[in-house]
Amino acid sequence: MTHANLLTPPAQITPQTALALSQKAPPILSTSPTSPLPWPLSLLFSRETPETWTIHENLLFASLRTGDDASARQVLDRLTTRFGADNERIITLRGIYEEALAKDDKDLEKVFEGYEKVLKADPTNFGVRKRRVAVLKSLGRTADAITALTVLLENSPTDAEAWAELGELYASMGAWGQAIFCLEEVLLIMPNAWSAHAQLATLHYLSAPASLPPLTLSLRHFARSVELNDSYLRGYYGLKLISSKLIPLLSESTSVSKRNNNDDDDTPPPKLQSVKKLEELATSKLAEAIRQYSSGNKDWAGLDEAEVIAARELLDRDGKVER
Structure with missing residues (x-):
């Protein structure tokens, strides 16, 4: 299990997991994956695997995140010995270590x-x-x-x-136009990155939180994020928030000129009934996630606690969290 976690990209490791992993540093560092024999005999007795140095690198990040500078230094020294001080990746890791200190x-x-x-x-x-x-x-x-x-x-x-x-x-x-352009470039490179869709949706919302065209674009990207990842809590949070803001706007019998008060006049508004269905779906998904997380269901333990709290507060404002 430890090795499985240590093979997880650092950005996906929670603070609690990082602490647990950093506590595994002493036993991992107590054994060397390389042989002390000279080359080429060292190749015959090496215990290296394709995962060995990924584990060491992620252990370095976990140790730095938890303040275990001594273990981080040992890992860095071991990586430097293996790959050389002039290796590009080692130079970068050494810089990260110095930044952390x-x-x-x-x-x-x-x-x-x-x-x-x-x-x-x-x-x-x-x-x-x-x-x-x-x-x-x-x-x-x-x-x-x-x-x-x-x-x-x-x-x-x-x-x-x-x-x-x-x-x-x-x-x-606050340069929303430039920020939106950058996230659109991200999606050109990684069209199925659900987190990028959610980030772009957030930027559209922040650019004009009371205007129909940006809210419409925001809704589309939040909907795409949960389409790509059915368990993406942040996506459902955004879907709930944006749909709740769109429903009263779409319900008003305002003129087209009043609705399209944003530069993006070519964005057609969604149908009111569709937005209501999305709002119901998001509410249901958020409520289910909150119940399962609160009950200690292990399958839901990986959710971010702060996001669960935010989801509960959002539903509490509507009185839609079942007790």
């Missing part, structure tokens, strides 16, 4: 200077380029981070992660 902006500036030196020697190291953006964000240099991402995307236009990051930065500045 930084105590103030002065320390982050030193990490940033280190990244600059790496990129001066090797401008093609995209891992370090991305970490450079992360440091700029931490230092509050949003405009510089946007510039850095723009340059990165000029050289790697199909980098969905970079487009998503750029969209997040634009959104933090």
